[in-house]
Amino acid sequence: MKKRYLVTGLGFLTALVLINWIQVSEESALVRSARLHCSQEPELRVDNHNQGHSRPKYFDSIDTDLRPWKDGGITKSSLSAARKKGSMRMVISQGKLYIEVYGKCPQSRSIFTAWGLLLLLERFPGKVPDVDFVLNCKDRPVITRYSSFHSRDLCQDEAPAVFSYCTTNDMLDIPFPDFSFWGWPEVDIPPWEEQSQQITAGSREVKWSERRPAAFWKGNSRMGKLRSHLLQCQSLETEILDQDWISESRAGFPNSRLSQQCKDRFNIYVEGAAWSASLKYRMACGSTMLNVESKYREFFSAGLIPNLTHLAISANPDTMCQEIQAAVKWGNSHPLEAEAIGRHGQDFITKELTMDHVYRYMLELISQYAKLQRFTPTIPHGAQILCKDAIKHLAHTATNF
Incomplete structure (x- = not known):
């Protein structure tokens, strides 16, 4: 029997159908479903999300991320150049979402990102401006800062503007909330709103002072390469467990409950081949986070403050293991200070990275991006309108055949 998690009106889609969803053609199941179920008429809703919200400090990074286009704006030619780098084009016109897919996304990332945009439109009816942007759904950013201006067809101030799940100091990609906030069925992780509550509840089962005085990574x-170096850090103070996701998936994910991984005083975060979506899950435990220096940053990374929300560990493979051991030794010798760091990290994740904040970040980012457009967004030829009913119909079909 397939598991189904009912969250925000959508069954938690199984990987069975969605892994290859991105291979969309004109006659694909998704397009046919969208044509049958998505009306061109606007849906009228009441906005119940306008009152009593905070604006976390990391929202300020939107200005920094959009600064390359502040003077010249985002032009048709820069959008065309972005199309060559991204995976899909998203157009919002009069409160409707249109999608043009021309690249391949890993797993079910594209559909969960699209689902998030549909929920954004539903959450803020009439407030999301008309916009035309390109999304890259791969792990790594794609727009190099110093080579983006050297195309014959682009002026110096017409660098491609691409939304990605992460960026670096050497890249121009604009950070955007990743797919896992709405679900990651391939590894049996439900949407963030549900998952964060489960992890927080799990963290209350064992007080920090009663947890194992060691660092944990799985x-x-x-x-x-950094993770392979981490394997060498195995010691009495550090437990490193390699996760075989293929075997775990075949067994039904019996050992992957994130809410049951809050038994240690210290938790290690180390990025993978690029950014890793696991940071928020680890910090929700309330363990003292040992954050191995990251090259990649997410949209909320500016809110992470060393010695307040986490302890910083060098990414130098020659010293990483020693620094982890030293941090564990310090934390066990200074339990009040170490516990406070874990608590501050958990508070940041649970209070400043709620789904309400995620949607508000998306709204502010898209609104600021739209102001930089030097053209009026139009629905591109070949783009398909997308709606919740189409995706829910597809999910219902997937879980009942």
Whole structure:
């Protein structure tokens, strides 16, 4: 029997159908479903999300991320150049979402990202401006800062503007909330709203002072050199467990409950081949986070403050293990300070990275991006309108055949 998690009106889609969803053609099941179930008439809703919200400090990074286009704006030619780098084009016109797919996304990332945009439109009716942007759904960013201006067809101030799940100091990609906030069925992780509550509840089962006085990491060690180096850090103070997701999936994910991985005082985060979506899950435990220096940053990374929300560990493979051991030793010798760091990290994740904040970040980012457009967005030829009913119909079909 397939598991189904009912969250925000959508069955938690199984990987059975969605892994290859991105291979969309004109006559695909999704397109046919969208044509049957998506009306061109606007849906009227009441916005119940306008009152009593905070604006986390990391929202300020939107200005920094959009600064390359502040003077010249985002033009048709830069959008065309972005299309060559991204995976799909998203157009919002009069409160409707249109999608043009021309690249391949891993697993079911594209459909969960599209689902998030549909929920954004539903959450803020009439407030999301008309916009035309390109999304890259791969792990790594794609727009190099210093080579983006050297195309014959682009002026210096017409760098491609691409939304990605992460960026770096050397890249121009604009960070955008990743797919896992709405679900990651391939590894049996429900949407963030549900998952964060489960992890927080699990963290209350064992007080920080009563947890094992060691550091813990569990994940796929084959994702990047840094993780393979982490295997060498195994010691009495550090437990490193390699996760075989293929075997775990076949067994029904019996050992992957994130809410049951809050038994240690210290938790290690290390990025994989690129950014890893696991940071928010680890920090929700309330363990003292040992954050191995990251090259990649997410949209909320500016809110992470060393010695307040986490302890910083160098990514130098020659010193990483020693620094982890030293951090564990310090934390066990200074339990009040170490516990406070874990609590601050958990508070940041549970209070400033709620789904309400995620949607508000999306709204502010898209609104600021739209102001930089030097053209009026139009529905591109070949783009398909997308709606919740089409995706729910597809999910219902997938879980009942």
